[in-house]
Amino acid sequence: LSRPWTHRSSGPLGIGSLFRYGGVLWLGAILAYLSSNVDNAIVGRLGGAAALGAYALSYTVGNTITISLAQVLNRVALPYYARAERDPKALAPAIRSVVPLAIAAGMIPALLVIALAPEIRSIVLGDEFSFVPLIILAAYGVVRSLGMSLGTVLNGSRRAVTTTVAAGINVTVMLVLLIPAHAVAGVGGGAGAVLL
Numbered sequence: 001l002s003r004p005w006t007h008r009s010s011g012p013l014g015i016g017s018l019f020r021y022g023g024v025l026w027l028g029a030i031l032a033y034l035s036s037n038v039d040n041a042i043v044g045r046l047g048g049a050a051a052l053g054a055y056a057l058s059y060t061v062g063n064t065i066t067i068s069l070a071q072v073l074n075r076v077a078l079p080y081y082a083r084a085e086r087d088p089k090a091l092a093p094a095i096r097s098v099v100p101l102a103i104a105a106g107m108i109p110a111l112l113v114i115a116l117a118p119e120i121r122s123i124v125l126g127d128e129f130s131f132v133p134l135i136i137l138a139a140y141g142v143v144r145s146l147g148m149s150l151g152t153v154l155n156g157s158r159r160a161v162t163t164t165v166a167a168g169i170n171v172t173v174m175l176v177l178l179i180p181a182h183a184v185a186g187v188g189g190g191a192g193a194v195l196l
Helices: 011-083 086-114 115-123 131-156 160-195
Strands: none
Touching: 011 086, 011 115, 011 131, 011 160, 086 115, 086 160, 115 131, 131 160
């Protein structure tokens, strides 16, 4: 994590390595941004403002709350993964402790949202909307917590190419599935496609 230009012995090779790895991270971040927003664009385009509003609120309540603790844990864990990059004996215990902890931290609010989905729907969305997308997106939050944790492990251990490829697959799958899923089952179908 130190600045490469402070080490005279590293030379241009160190800076070149930094830019190459940074480029992979940038591409992965752009693809992750697309995969996090293409569903909103498609649901809004196909279903209109009411469908987009119901989907966005379901996503915010079901997903954002669920992944919040995992986001904090992963930011804390990233330097430890980077430090243990060349030492599998040190990396493995960190993975075995942080990844299950992130999933468990996400499951607690997700289960609460799933159990109280009809009541949350009535308060936040109104009774005219289904509570099914809320349940699906809360479950997606747990899956996403796992994905974020594994992605943090890969980024910290210099395997960012894998996370970039996975982000590309996510975008492709959503572009292929969201339109027919929404046509079949509306907002709930779109949420199901995102979970898949």
